[in-house]
Amino acid sequence: MFDEENELPESVVILFRNAPYGTVFNAEGLRVCTGLTALDVETHAVFMDDAVFTLLQGQTPKGIHMGDLSKGIIPMIEFEVSVYVMKESLDSRGLAEDDIIKNDEIQIISKKELSKLIVEADVTFSI
Numbered sequence: 001m002f003d004e005e006n007e008l009p010e011s012v013v014i015l016f017r018n019a020p021y022g023t024v025f026n027a028e029g030l031r032v033c034t035g036l037t038a039l040d041v042e043t044h045a046v047f048m049d050d051a052v053f054t055l056l057q058g059q060t061p062k063g064i065h066m067g068d069l070s071k072g073i074i075p076m077i078e079f080e081v082s083v084y085v086m087k088e089s090l091d092s093r094g095l096a097e098d099d100i101i102k103n104d105e106i107q108i109i110s111k112k113e114l115s116k117l118i119v120e121a122d123v124t125f126s127i
Contacts, residue, residue, distance in 0.1 A: 009122035011042040016051035017126060020069045026054050029127045030072040037079045044117055045076065046109070048086035052093060055085060055100040070101050077105045084109045084117070 014033055018025045029045070036043040047055055054069050077083055083106045090096065090108070097108055109117070118124050 008039055008041055011044070011121045011123075012036055013044045013046060013117055013121040013124040015124065015126040016045060016047045016054065017049040019050040020054040020059075025127045026051060026069055027072075030069065030076055032125075033076050033081045034079050037081055042082075043080075044082045044084065044121065046084045046086065046114060046117070048089045048114075050089075050093075052085055052089045052095060052100070055106070056095075057099065057101050073101060073106070074103060077103060083107070084114070086111070086114065 014029055016026055016029055020026045033043050033045050055073060056070060059070050073083060083103075085100060085106060085108050087108050087110055090100075100106065
C-alpha cells in the first residue's frame with residue numbers, strides 16, 4: 001500500500017479497453033507504462049475489449065497516418081512492464097493467440113486472473 005500524499009504506488013494496473021486507432025488513448029497509455037517503470041513502479045498492462053487489436057500482427061496503419069502501436073509492446077516488455085491479454089476479449093472478437101504478436105512475456109489471462117491482479121495492485125487505471 002502507499003500513502004497518496006507522500007509516495008508513489010508500488011504497483012499499477014492499466015486496463016487498455018479502446019481500439020488502437022482513432023484516439024490517442026492507447027499510444028499515451030503505452031508511454032505511461034514505460035514512464036512508470038522508470039519510477040520503479042511495478043506496472044501491468046492489460047489489453048481487453050477492442051484494445052486487443054493493438055496486439056495484432058501485421059498492422060499497416062499508414063493509410064490513416066498513424067504508427068503501428070504493436071511495435072511499442074516489445075520495448076514496453078523490455079522495460080519490465082507485464083503485458084496481459086484477456087482471453088474472453090480475443091474469443092469474442094474471433095481472434096486466437098496466434099493472431100497477436102509473438103512474445104513469451106505476453107500472458108493470456110481470464111477474468112478471474114484479472115480480478116486477482118486488480119485486487120493486488122495499489123492503483124488501477126482504465127483507458
